[in-house]
Structure formats: C-alpha cells, structure tokens
Amino acid sequence: MTVVDTALIRGRGLGKSFDGRPVLEGVDLAVAESEIVTVIGPNGAGKSMLLRILLGLVTPDRGTVTRRPSVRIGYMPQKLIVDPTLPLPVHRFLALGTPESPEALTATLDEVGARHVVDSPIQAVSGGEFQRVLLARALLRDPDLLVLDEPVQGVDVGGQEDLFRLICRIRDSHGCGVLMVSHDLHLVVAETDTVVCLNRHVCCTGRPEVVQGDPAYLALFGAxxxxxxxxxxxxxxxxxxxxxxxxxxxxxxxxxxxxxxxxxxxxxxxxx
Amino acid sequence: MPGAAMDDFIVRAFLGGLGLAAVAGPLGSFIVWRRMAFFGDALAHSALLGVVLALLLHLNLVFGVVAICAALALVLTSLQPRVRLAGDTVLGIFSHSALAFGLVALSFLDTVRLDLMGFLFGDILAVTALDLLWIYGGGALVLATLVALWRPLLAVTVDEELAQVEGLPVERLRLTFVLLLAVVIAAAMKIVGALLITSLLIVPAAAARGFARTPEQMAALAAAFGGLAVASGLWLSVQFDTPSGPSIVVVAAILFAFSVVLRRRVA
Missing domain, CATH: 4.10.860 (DNA Excision Repair, Uvrb; Chain A)
Known part of the structure; x- marks a missing residue:
C-alpha cells in the first residue's frame, strides 16, 4: 500500500487498559492524504478511545502514534456542551479556535450551511446546526486532517446524509484527510475509502464493500x-x-x- | 466619633470594596462558567490557615494566604483524578478540614491577638492604606493577566479537550487561573472575610448572566453589580451598624433576586 509513505497520522500496536480490563489491543491505523477512514464498531468497542489516543489526549499503554511533521488537525468532538451560564454567540465560539476575521468566519459557516446562526447564542442552535458549527470550527484551522467523532449524532436522518455528503465535499475541496467514527456503516458506505471495523482490536479493514462481506464484520453486526x-x-x-x-x-x-x-x-x- | 477620622476609613472601605468588585466581576464570571464555586470556597476556607501560618513564621499575611491557597489548589488538582470520590466530596473534605486546621492552629497562637470574626466575615472598616495597596496591586495584576489570557481561558472553559487539540497549554492555563483566584481571595479577605469571599465572586456574576449576550458583557456587568453591592452594603453597614461583609453579601443576594424577576418579566 502507498499509505506507508503518505500517512498524515499513524498508530501502531495501540493498546490501552483500564483497571486491567483492555479497551484497545494491538490496533494499527493510518490515514493518508485525502483519504476518508471510517472506524465503525459496537458501543464500548473503543472507537472514541482510539481517536483520543491518536489526538494525543490519552497516552496509550502500548504502541506509538506518529504524525507527519507539522500536520494541522481539525477536531470535532463527540460531545460538547457549552455551559448555559456562558453567553456566547456562534461567531465567538468559532473564533475561540483560531482568531479569524468576521469574513472568514461567515465564509466558513456558509460552506457548512450554517450561516444563519452566526449571531445566535451557541446554546440555542439545533443539533444539526451545532454539528455544522463544530465542523466550521475544525475547518477554520485549515486542517490537513479532520478528526470527527460521531459527526452526525443528534442529527435527524435526512440531515445525516446531507452532513456526510458535506464532509465528502470538504475532503474534495480542502484536500484534507478525514478520520471519523461512526456507529453505522450504511450511512457512510458511499463516501468512505477505508473502513476499520473495531471491537477492542481491529476485526477487519478495507474498502467498505469488502468489509461488508467479511465474516468478522457479519459476526459483529449481522447477528x-x-x-x-x-x-x-x-x-x-x-x-x-x-x-x-x-x-x-x-x-x-x-x-x-x-x-x-x-x-x-x-x-x-x-x-x- | 471624630468626623475626619471616620471619613477617612469609610473612604478607604469604599475604595477597597470597589477595587475588589472590579476584579471579582470577571474572575467570578469564569468561576460560574467553569463551575468552580465549590472549588473557590475550599480555597477561601483555607485562607485562615494561611493567616495563622504567616503569623507563626512572621511572614506577610497576604503572602501567607496566597501561598496556602496556591498550595491547596495544587494538591486538589493533582489529587482529584486519583481518588475514587466525587469532586464535591473531595472539595467538601478539603474545605472544612482547612477551616478546622486554621481554627486549631489559631488556638496555639496565644501570644497574638487576632480578630477572628474579622477574618471570617470581613472587617472592611478596618481597611488600611497598605490593604488598599494590596487590593489595587493584586487586582491590577489579576485583571492584566485575565485580559492577556482572555481568549485561551475562554477556549479552555468551553471545552478543554478541543482546546488541547487546538494546541493550547491547558494545564498551564488551569494553573494560572487558580493562582489568580488565590490572589483575589487574599485581597478579598479583609473586605468580606474567608467565609463569604465566594459569594462576592459568584453572586454578581450570576445576576449579570441574564442581561449579557457576550462573555465580556457578563464580566463587566458582574463588576458593576459587585460595585453596587459593595457601595450599598457598606452604606447599610454604617447606617445600621451591621457587620460590613455580610451586609454586602445581603445586597448582592437581593440584586440577584431582582435580576431573576426582571429577566422573567422581559423574557
């Protein structure tokens, strides 16, 4: 695979335990330039933990993470709740990540289709709008790699497909790699280059249509x-x-x- | 009572209280946003221990309070992830033990007479020129730091992990914030006392929330409400001979109640 030379980020043999109970064992994962890698797996499979290790938020017990030098990462966390006591319009929330001109902020909000909420209090936007605002904040960092943890959670079904198409468009227009976690392969199948099926260890990996026929995938999701x-x-x-x-x-x-x-x-x- | 002398200490009391309110507004807003009210309380409760230790070691009192608050803050932040207890339990343990240690240590200080009530509930009418210097010097330092670190502190307040991925020094910012808190607690002790400091931080900020659309508006309004509470509380205290610290907090609480009612009517 050509992935070896061009990887934006690569984890090798990643392992993590809590109280002697392994959450991740021997996980290898890499994202190449402009590649969309989707990690799927059941609840408790360690998907979020894997992302957090790759982002440097958690130190693994075993294994290493290497990033291409000076790679810029835009991160969209799974859950972000802004305390209701903090009065914060959306444009101020966006400027917290990178101080940008108002024009850059609105242009990015436009790109993710959330321009209309620019002045709304961040706590007042809907689930789908909030995900788009989070995506805008990640994009404002002009990332080489987008890391998205369950990007469509809290979004209604029609909106989920829209959001995945948007992520795919962003990959094409920005040329950034995308690493995302999803609970549902059906939703991401069209846009994903590589699927990593995770259940504490990597059960199977490859093109989505290959993974869907893999016995390990069927064992995990079919039954x-x-x-x-x-x-x-x-x-x-x-x-x-x-x-x-x-x-x-x-x-x-x-x-x-x-x-x-x-x-x-x-x-x-x-x-x- | 001789008029000139009385005027003097009332002027000092006003100046001290207003100076404190100006710092307590922005810092208190952060405490509300970061849900650190109980943490601030635990630090404030340890202030008495700082005073006693400073007296024992013949150190400056303000320095003693800042040192003990900073030490406690470090212990708390490093201990909290390691013990299997809820955060509020750990803070409760520290808050009350720190106060108890302070009171016990005080009883060994039989050579020094200390105005215990003054330290616990404030004695704003005994503010000296040196106290004013501490309040304005410390306050200016805290405000300047807050302004310089405003955006990163806000980013960390909104979400620490996102801020860390975006490259902010989350640990250092958190540490800086608790040090600022320690300085304000030391400066505030004379005004409202160790047991009531947290209220001067959080009550005006909470009252300001409903009227603010940005973080800066809330911080500025909190400072204004705090100043109003200090001025009116002090006036009450002089007029009716009530204890100054509690009088200020009573006015702040009434302001908060008004803010809730007013917001409901507007909304």
Whole structure:
C-alpha cells in the first residue's frame, strides 16, 4: 500500500487498559492524504478511545502514534456542551479556535450551511446546526486532517446524509484527510475509502464493500442487527434530549416524539 | 466619633470594596462558567490557615494566604483524578478540614491577638492604606493577566479537550487561573472575610448572566453589580451598624433576586 509513505497520522500496536480490563489491543491505523477512514464498531468497542489516543489526549499503554511533521488537525468532538451560564454567540465560539476575521468566519459557516446562526447564542442552535458549527470550527484551522467523532449524532436522518455528503465535499475541496467514527456503516458506505471495523482490536479493514462481506464484520453486526437497531433508536432518542437542543427546552416532549417517529422509519428502511 | 477620622476609613472601605468588585466581576464570571464555586470556597476556607501560618513564621499575611491557597489548589488538582470520590466530596473534605486546621492552629497562637470574626466575615472598616495597596496591586495584576489570557481561558472553559487539540497549554492555563483566584481571595479577605469571599465572586456574576449576550458583557456587568453591592452594603453597614461583609453579601443576594424577576418579566 502507498499509505506507508503518505500517512498524515499513524498508530501502531495501540493498546490501552483500564483497571486491567483492555479497551484497545494491538490496533494499527493510518490515514493518508485525502483519504476518508471510517472506524465503525459496537458501543464500548473503543472507537472514541482510539481517536483520543491518536489526538494525543490519552497516552496509550502500548504502541506509538506518529504524525507527519507539522500536520494541522481539525477536531470535532463527540460531545460538547457549552455551559448555559456562558453567553456566547456562534461567531465567538468559532473564533475561540483560531482568531479569524468576521469574513472568514461567515465564509466558513456558509460552506457548512450554517450561516444563519452566526449571531445566535451557541446554546440555542439545533443539533444539526451545532454539528455544522463544530465542523466550521475544525475547518477554520485549515486542517490537513479532520478528526470527527460521531459527526452526525443528534442529527435527524435526512440531515445525516446531507452532513456526510458535506464532509465528502470538504475532503474534495480542502484536500484534507478525514478520520471519523461512526456507529453505522450504511450511512457512510458511499463516501468512505477505508473502513476499520473495531471491537477492542481491529476485526477487519478495507474498502467498505469488502468489509461488508467479511465474516468478522457479519459476526459483529449481522447477528445482532435487530437489537443493534433497537439500541440505536433508543440511544438516539436520548441524545436528542441533550444535543438536539443543547439546552433542554419546553418543546422537549414534542421534539422527542417527532424524532422517535423518524427513527422507526429509518429502522424500517434499513430492513427493507 | 471624630468626623475626619471616620471619613477617612469609610473612604478607604469604599475604595477597597470597589477595587475588589472590579476584579471579582470577571474572575467570578469564569468561576460560574467553569463551575468552580465549590472549588473557590475550599480555597477561601483555607485562607485562615494561611493567616495563622504567616503569623507563626512572621511572614506577610497576604503572602501567607496566597501561598496556602496556591498550595491547596495544587494538591486538589493533582489529587482529584486519583481518588475514587466525587469532586464535591473531595472539595467538601478539603474545605472544612482547612477551616478546622486554621481554627486549631489559631488556638496555639496565644501570644497574638487576632480578630477572628474579622477574618471570617470581613472587617472592611478596618481597611488600611497598605490593604488598599494590596487590593489595587493584586487586582491590577489579576485583571492584566485575565485580559492577556482572555481568549485561551475562554477556549479552555468551553471545552478543554478541543482546546488541547487546538494546541493550547491547558494545564498551564488551569494553573494560572487558580493562582489568580488565590490572589483575589487574599485581597478579598479583609473586605468580606474567608467565609463569604465566594459569594462576592459568584453572586454578581450570576445576576449579570441574564442581561449579557457576550462573555465580556457578563464580566463587566458582574463588576458593576459587585460595585453596587459593595457601595450599598457598606452604606447599610454604617447606617445600621451591621457587620460590613455580610451586609454586602445581603445586597448582592437581593440584586440577584431582582435580576431573576426582571429577566422573567422581559423574557
């Protein structure tokens, strides 16, 4: 593979344990220039931990992480809740990462399709808008590598596909590598170059269509598909309470119902 | 009471209180945003121990308070991830033990007479010219540091991990912030006392929240509300012979209550 020479970031033999319980064992992973690598795996598979090790937020017990010298990383965390006591308009939130001119901020917000929230309090934007704002903050760093942890969480199903298409467009226009974590291969299959199927160790890796037929992938996702969908729908409901509206609002119940409904549709479509 | 002397110490009290409020506004806003009210309380409770140690070692009192607060802050931040207890439990343990240690140590100081009530609840009418120097010197240092580090401190407050990935020295910023807090606690002790310092930090900031659209607006409003509380509280204290520190906090609390009602009416 040509990946060896061009890798933006590479982890070798990464291992991490908590209280003697391994969370990651012998994980190898690399992202090349302009490559989209998606890590998928069940809950507790160590997906976020792997990202955090690669980002240098967690020190691994074993293994090494090497980055191409002076590689710039834009990071979109899985969960970010701005304390409701902090009055912070979206444009100020964006400028926290890199002090940029107002024009640069609006241009980037435009690119991610969230220009209309530029002056809104960050706590008042919807789940989908918030993810786009987070993406804008990562983009403002003019990154060589985008690291996205569950980028579509808290976004309704139609919006999820839009967001993945946007990420793909960004890869094309900025020429940056993308490393992302997702719970759902179906959503990312079209855009991804390499899938890494993780369950504490790397079960299988390769092009998405290859991975989908891999016995290790089927063992991990095939057998538990039914329950996985149930877990997904439930988890997602819950996320909406928090992230769909960063600060829970009065239309809470209504929003919850609405989204739950969407998810049943989604589950149905996946089966059909 | 001779008029001229009385005027003098009231002027000093006003100056000291207003100087403190100007610093407490921005710093207190950060404490509210970072959810560190209980942390600030634990540091403030250790201030008495700092005073006693300084007296024992014949050191400057303000220096003693800053040193002990800084030491406690370091111990707390390094200990917290290592013990299997909730953060508020650890802070509760430190807060009350620090106060108890201070009170016990004080009883060994039988050669020095110390105005215990003054240190616990403040004695703003006993503010000396030297105290004013400490308040304005320390306050200027704290404000200058806050201004210089405003953006990185805000970034770390919003999300530490994102700030770290973006290349900010998260640990150093956190440490700088608690040192600033230690300086303000030392400066504030004379004004509102060790037990009430946190309220002067968080109550005006909380009252300002509803009227602010940016972090800077909230910090400035908090300073203004704090100044209002200090001035009115002091006036109450002189007028009705009530203890000065608690009077200031009472006014701040009333301001906060008004802010809640007012916001509801506007919204």
């Amino acid at each position: 538990t598909a039914a329950s996985a969908i149930a877990v997904y729908a439930h988890r997602h409901d819950h996320e909406h309470d928090d992230a769909g509206r960063v600060k829970p609002a009065h239309d809470h119940d209504h929003a919850g119902h609405d989204h739950a409904h969407h998810h049943h549709d989604h589950a149905g479509r996946r089966h059909g």
